Amino acid sequence: MEQRLITFPDGQQICPLGQGTYQMGGRRRSEEIQALRRGIELGLTLIDTAEMYGTEELVGEAVRPCRDKAFIVSKVLPSNASYEGTKRACERSLRRLGTDYIDLYLLHWIGRYPFSETVRALVELRKEGKIRHWGMSNLDVADMEHILSLPNGAECAANQVLYNLGNRGIEYDLIPWSERHRIPVMAYTPLGEGQLRNHKTLKEIARRHGATPTQVILAWLMRRPGVMPIPKASHMLHVEENYGSLSLVLTEEDWQAIDAAFPPPVRKIPLAGW
C-alpha cells in the first residue's frame, strides 16, 4: 500500500505518524531513547519536544546517530515569546538538543505577547537557518486567521492541538479550515493518554482486523490527509505496535461504528487542551 505523507507548505514530506516525549526522562531514560531510535528506524521520524517538557537533551541524544533522518519539533513557552525572548529560547533549545537547526518550532500556546512579535522572531529564525519551519500550537480558527494575516504569516507550517476520539470538536471547523489552507494538524494526546484503548467498540473493530485498539485509534486519526498523531510511547513494543497502524485500513462499517460510539461534533466547540 502506498503510504500517505504529510506535506508542509514548502513541499517537504514526512510520515504521518510521529512520536511524543512529554513525561519522558525519568528512571527509564535509556529505554526511552532506544524506543525513540526504534521509531526513527521504522520511519516515525518526527519527534515532538518543548522547552517546557525538559526532554530536549534526551531527544538530542536519541537523534545524535541519525540527525539527518529525524524531524525535531520544539516549542517556545508563551512567557518567553516576546521578539527577543523567542530568539533566546530558540538558542537555548538548540544548545540542549545539541543541533544547529530545529525542523519545526512552535509557539506552545497563546500568551501575553502579541502574535506579531513572536511571528517576526520566528520568520527571522527561519531566515537565519536556525529553524526550518515554524508553526503554532493550541490555536483555534480565529487565532489561526490572525496568524495568516501577519507579514509572512503564510509561512505557518503546522498547528498542534488536542485531538482524539473523545475530543472531536476540531472536525467541525478547525480541520476543514486547515485543509483549505494546507496547514498540517498535529494531533496531541491521540491515545487519550492511553485510556481510550479499553473501549469495547475499538476492541471489536481491532478483533475484526487482527489489529489492536491502539492501532485502530491511530489509523482513524490518520484517515484525513494533513492530520498527524504524535503518540508518546516510552516502551519499544508500544512504538512497534503504533507503527503497525500505518498499514491498517478501516472499512465503512468501522467508520460508522466509531461515529456511533464517539459522535462527531454538530456545532462549534471551543478548542480543548491543557
Ligand SMILES: NC(=O)c1ccc[n+]([C@@H]2O[C@H](COP(=O)([O-])OP(=O)(O)OC[C@H]3O[C@@H](n4cnc5c(N)ncnc54)[C@H](OP(=O)(O)O)[C@@H]3O)[C@@H](O)[C@H]2O)c1
Ligand atoms: N502542544 C501541546 O500543548 C501538547 C500537549 C500535550 C501533549 N503534547 C505532545 O503530544 C504527545 C502525546 O500526547 P500524550 O503524551 O499526552 O498522550 P498519548 O500519546 O495520548 O498517550 C501516552 C500514553 O499512551 C501509552 N501508549 C503509547 N502507545 C501505546 C500502545 N501501543 N499501547 C498501549 N499504550 C500506549 C504510553 O505508554 P508508554 O509511555 O508506557 O509506552 C503513555 O502512557 C506528548 O508526549 C507531547 O509530545 C503536546
